[in-house]
Amino acid sequence: PRYGSCQHPGSPQQALLLHVHHSHSQASYGTRYTTVGAALRPAFAFDTPPDVTAKACQVCSTWLSSGVCRDIGDLRRIQQLLVTSLRKLRSARGEAGQARPVYNESTLTMEKLAVLRAWAEIYTEAKSEQEKLKVTRQRSPSGEDTAILFNGGGQLIEIVKPELKDLSKHWLAALRDHALLGLPSQFAPQLPPDGGAFYSSDTLESARPHYRTCWPAFLQAAALWLSDVGFDSQPTESHLDQQHRNAGWFHLLLGLCVEALVSPVPEDGANPVLPALFSLTKLLSRPWPRRSLGSNHSLSIEVLAVVHRVVLTYHKPQHQSLAARILKQVVSSSVDTLINQIVTDEKPKLRPASVDDLSVGKSVAFAALQVAICLLFQRFPSLRLIGLNQGVETQRSRTVRSIPTPDASIASVIEIFPEILSLCDAAASVDILPSILMLIVKILEDNVGSSCLLVPACVQALQAIMCMQIPEGTDLQESWLEVLRSAYVTVLEMIERQLQTRMQPDALLYSNILVVLGSVLLSASDSVTAVEELQTKCCRLFQRGIEDSNVQVQLKVVQTVSAVIAKKHKSAAIPLIHSLGPILIGRVQDASGKQVDSEEELTVLKECVGVVELLVSLCEDSNRVKLVALFVPLVVDLLREAEGQRPNKHKKHLHDFALDKLKKIGPMYPQEFKIVIGSSPNLKQRLEAALRASQVAAMEATSTSRGQSRAGQPAAPSIKLKTTFGNF
Numbered sequence: 157p158r159y160g161s162c163q164h165p166g167s168p169q170q171a172l173l174l175h176v177h178h179s180h181s182q183a184s185y186g187t188r189y190t191t192v193g194a195a196l197r198p199a200f201a202f203d204t205p206p207d208v209t210a211k212a213c214q215v216c217s218t219w220l221s222s223g224v225c226r227d228i229g230d231l232r233r234i235q236q237l238l239v240t241s242l243r244k245l246r247s248a249r250g251e252a253g254q255a256r257p258v259y260n261e262s263t264l265t266m267e268k269l270a271v272l273r274a275w276a277e278i279y280t281e282a283k284s285e286q287e288k289l290k291v292t293r294q295r296s297p298s299g300e301d302t303a304i305l306f307n308g309g310g311q312l313i314e315i316v317k318p319e320l321k322d323l324s325k326h327w328l329a330a331l332r333d334h335a336l337l338g339l340p341s342q343f344a345p346q347l348p349p350d351g352g353a354f355y356s357s358d359t360l361e362s363a364r365p366h367y368r369t370c371w372p373a374f375l376q377a378a379a380l381w382l383s384d385v386g387f388d389s390q391p392t393e394s395h396l397d398q399q400h401r402n403a404g405w406f407h408l409l410l411g412l413c414v415e416a417l418v419s420p421v422p423e424d425g426a427n428p429v430l431p432a433l434f435s436l437t438k439l440l441s442r443p444w445p446r447r448s449l450g451s452n453h454s455l456s457i458e459v460l461a462v463v464h465r466v467v468l469t470y471h472k473p474q475h476q477s478l479a480a481r482i483l484k485q486v487v488s489s490s491v492d493t494l495i496n497q498i499v500t501d502e503k504p505k506l507r508p509a510s511v512d513d514l515s516v517g518k519s520v521a522f523a524a525l526q527v528a529i530c531l532l533f534q535r536f537p538s539l540r541l542i543g544l545n546q547g548v549e550t551q552r553s554r555t556v557r558s559i560p561t562p563d564a565s566i567a568s569v570i571e572i573f574p575e576i577l578s579l580c581d582a583a584a585s586v587d588i589l590p591s592i593l594m595l596i597v598k599i600l601e602d603n604v605g606s607s608c609l610l611v612p613a614c615v616q617a618l619q620a621i622m623c624m625q626i627p628e629g630t631d632l633q634e635s636w637l638e639v640l641r642s643a644y645v646t647v648l649e650m651i652e653r654q655l656q657t658r659m660q661p662d663a664l665l666y667s668n669i670l671v672v673l674g675s676v677l678l679s680a681s682d683s684v685t686a687v688e689e690l691q692t693k694c695c696r697l698f699q700r701g702i703e704d705s706n707v708q709v710q711l712k713v714v715q716t717v718s719a720v721i722a723k724k725h726k727s728a729a730i731p732l733i734h735s736l737g738p739i740l741i742g743r744v745q746d747a748s749g750k751q752v753d754s755e756e757e758l759t760v761l762k763e764c765v766g767v768v769e770l771l772v773s774l775c776e777d778s779n780r781v782k783l784v785a786l787f788v789p790l791v792v793d794l795l796r797e798a799e800g801q802r803p804n805k806h807k808k809h810l811h812d813f814a815l816d817k818l819k820k821i822g823p824m825y826p827q828e829f830k831i832v833i834g835s836s837p838n839l840k841q842r843l844e845a846a847l848r849a850s851q852v853a854a855m856e857a858t859s860t861s862r863g864q865s866r867a868g869q870p871a872a873p874s875i876k877l878k879t880t881f882g883n884f
Contacts, residue, residue, distance in 0.1 A: 200240045206263040210270030213241055217274035220312065221281035235315045238278075241271045242319060262362035268354045272330055273370040275316065275323050276377035282312040283380050320381065327378045328405065329353035334367040334374075335412060372431035375412055379435035382409070387444045406445050409435060410459075417462045429470060433478035440485040449486065450493030453520065456486055460523035467530045471559050480531055480565040484572050487524045491575045514584055521579040525588060528569050528576070532595060534559045535566050539598060567613035570596060574620035586635045593621065593643040600672065601650045605658075605665040615675045618643075622679035640684045647676055648693045655700070666701060666709040673697065674716040678723055686728045695735035702739055707756040714740065714763040722770055733771065740764045741790065748793035752806035762813055765791060769817065772825070784821070784828040785835075791817050792839055795846045815846055 198204070199212035216234050316323070333352035337360070347360070355363035378386075387402050416432035436459075439445050449456055463479045463486075470476075514522045533540050537558050573592045577585045600614040622640060626633050651669050658665065673694065677685055685691070701713035717736055721729045744764050752758050768790065772783045794814035796807060822829045833840045 196234075196237055200237045206267030209241060210267045213238065213270045213274035217277040220278050220315075231311060231315055238271070238274060239319065241267075242275070242322075261356060261359045262366070265355045265359060265363045266366045269330065269366050269370040272323070272326050273373045275319065276327060276370075276373040278312065279316045279320070279323070280373070280376045280380060282316055283384075286313050324378065324381045324386070326353070327374045327381070328408070330367070330374050331371060331378060331408060331412060333363075334371040335408060337364050337367055338415070371412070372416075372428045375409065375416075375428075375435045376431050376438075378405075379409055379438040383438040383441050387442050402444050403448065406439070406448055409439055410445075410449075410455075413439070414459065414462050417466055429466065430474060430478070433466065433475065433482065437478055437481045437485065440482065440489070446485065446489035447493065450489035450491075456490055456520050457517060457523045459486055460520070460527055461517075464523070464527045464530060467527060467534065471534065473559060473561050476531060476534060476559055476561040477565040479527070480561070480569050483524060483527045483531070484568045487520075487572045487575050487579070490520050490524075491578055494579065514580075514587065519584075521576050521584065521588075524572070524576050524579070525592075528572065529591075529595070531561065531569050532566065532599070535561045536599060536602065538602070539595060542594070542598065563609040567609040570599065570610065570613040570617050573617050574624065577621065577624065582632045586632055586639070589621070589636065589639050590642070593618075593639065593646075596621075597643060597646050597650060600647075601654070604650075604654060604668045604672070605662075607664060611668050611671075615672055618647075618672070619675045619679040622676060622681075622684070626681075637681075637683050640680060641687065641690075644676060644680065644684055644690060647672060648690065648697070651697060652693075655697075663706050663708045666704065666706070667712050669697075670701065670709075670712045670716050674719060677716075677720045682725050682728045686725075688731075691728075691731040695732060698732070698736055699739065702736065702743075707754065707760060711756065711760050711763060714760060714767060718763060718767045718770060721767065721774070726774075729774075737767075737771065740767050741786070744768070744790055745793065747810070751804055752810055755806065758806045758810055761794075761810060765794075765814070765817060769821070772821070780825060781828040781831055784825055785832045787821065788818065788829070788832050789836070789839060792842055795842060811846075815850060818843060 196212050196215060199208050216238055220231065220234055330353065333354060336347055336352065337355075339346065347357075349357060351357045351360070352363075382405060386405065390398065393401070413432040413436045416428040421427050421429070440449065449459070460483070463482050466475055467479050535558060573596065577589065577592065580588065596614050596617050599610060600618075603610045603614075626636050651673065654665065654669065677694070685694075698713055698717060701709050704710060704713075717732060717740075721732060724732075741764075744761060747761050752761065768783075768787050772780065772787050775783050791814045794810055796811045833843065
């Protein structure tokens with residue numbers, strides 16, 4: 157497989173080495189048979205020794221899974237060889253009805269398992285390429301050459317489908333044999349007296365090495381099949397039979413996965429850790445296994461403990477990513493089970509963690525938090541050094557290396573922190589909340605200037621925590637609010653540090669900062685944000701953004717301010733209005749009589765006008781006439797005069813926008829509007845002139861469109877024919 161992924165250095169299309177060799181071989185030997193198929197065909201004869209057939213099956217699976225063979229005809233020819241070998245599982249006689257020579261009972265087991273392993277590897281590769289093809293088509297749906305990049309455009313899965321029903325039974329039977337053969341010696345009486353599906357009682361010891369070699373491939377294939385259709389209900393079985401069948405398969409595969417993750421790596425077999433992690437993620441992707449795991453408190457803790465061991469032991473990004481996915485699946489299944497029990501008014505079997513229960517082996521929340529923190533520490537070693545003095549921090553930072561776990565996996569870990577809190581009771585949630593918020597804010601500070609996935613994940617987690625229901629009880633409520641206020645202070649201090657350390661903050665940093673600040677302001681309660689000192693800091697940050705030279709930063713600030721004023725209570729929004737209102741009004745006043753140079757500047761002016769309009773709608777009725785008297789002249793000044801310099805397209809758009817706002821506010825507040833217009837003849841005259849100009853322009857546009865439509869119609873003929881030729 158490593159050689160098959162190498163590219164040909166002399167090919168302009170960067171074709172694979174094996175692909176080029178395959179094409180040359182077809183040209184040399186003809187198209188009737190491929191070189192690989194012709195060479196392997198004798199190995200599948202009925203009188204061929206089993207060890208030769210087993211090795212030929214391995215070659216077939218490697219060849220088909222390499223992606224080099226893309227022609228459907230070539231794929232079918234190799235498939236027929238594997239189908240021929242698959243028939244040996246059903247009968248011990250050859251194609252001509254002759255008895256097969258039995259060289260050794262153990263070699264027959266090896267041959268059967270090799271055949272199943274070849275099919276399992278092909279099926280696993282086919283599902284992988286099918287998923288890659290699906291993702292690639294979603295990213296570039298118009299790409300015509302996308303399909304040929306992955307095994308002929310998903311043709312490999314079509315080869316496996318006809319045999320999948322029988323293969324799935326064989327894979328599960330082989331896994332059951334392996335599980336029984338792996339039992340300790342004291343459980344030997346539980347072994348079947350007549351042997352298993354692919355071994356006899358006489359070849360029990362000699363069959364174990366063959367099972368140890370092949371079972372990881374069976375595990376992946378069986379997990380893929382179960383995640384696809386395996387747990388679906390069958391029309392011929394009852395609900396009880398379905399539950400019994402699903403439980404048997406689920407516990408068989410889960411037990412094998414857990415055993416592989418906690419056992420030492422065997423010397424005579426492949427490392428089963430990655431296949432076990434992959435199979436566990438596929439197994440927990442279906443609703444039935446998730447419900448079964450979520451309803452079993454001790455089993456969820458055991459799975460999380462095993463995942464924690466994997467995170468500590470295996471430092472490759474693949475292991476860390478799969479562990480993060482399993483963590484998210486286990487936590488989500490526990491949360492879903494708890495929600496369903498609350499909705500159905502059942503007594504929760506998943507007992508929430510309390511202060512005394514936050515210990516290993518007793519709390520799902522603690523076990524999940526343990527895995528999550530370990531994953532974050534592996535990705536960000538600097539998190540371990542928080543609170544240490546500078547000397548220790550410098551010394552340890554030289555020895556701790558970071559594991560490059562993908563950002564998507566780390567983002568999924570950050571996003572489950574609110575779910576972990578929901579698994580705890582009030583006292584436990586208050587206990588672990590400071591640690592969770594500290595981790596989120598620290599990761600946010602280290603990545604706020606980048607465009608990675610960690611920033612949205614941290615913002616989403618902060619927003620979810622700020623929106624969570626405050627625990628009941630006076631002491632707990634005050635402790636919860638105190639922690640949230642501390643987190644808000646830390647966020648403001650982090651933003652100030654980021655702006656101070658950079659002489660000219662870029663637009664991306666400012667955009668992320670405003671997203672963080674806006675999300676906290678919109679999601680947190682007034683008890684957290686309505687503190688005078690914190691409001692002053694927040695207003696100062698917004699003022700700095702409005703005065704920035706970057707138009708995109710100005711636009712983001714105005715949009716954030718508008719969203720906060722629209723949603724927050726008056727007591728929390730008033731300081732923001734008093735601080736930023738005059739600046740926004742001054743920005744609109746400066747634009748009157750000037751040209752608008754860009755689309756971004758036009759958008760900023762529109763947003764500023766929208767904020768002032770929002771203030772008109774939010775104020776008390778007794779003060780509305782004052783704000784209407786402020787709003788109407790402000791918008792009228794944006795109207796262009798009938799005579800004067802020729803405006804550009806942005807100024808025309810601003811004129812139309814201002815006129816639409818005046819048409820809207822008049823019917824909305826008629827009394828106040830009449831008072832304002834009546835008190836200023838100049839405003840009335842300018843507004844009437846703009847309305848007349850708008851009507852004239854509309855009439856001219858209508859007459860022009862009618863003239864163009866008439867010009868496009870053919871003129872009536874001057875000579876009328878008495879005979880019609882329509883039927884000829």
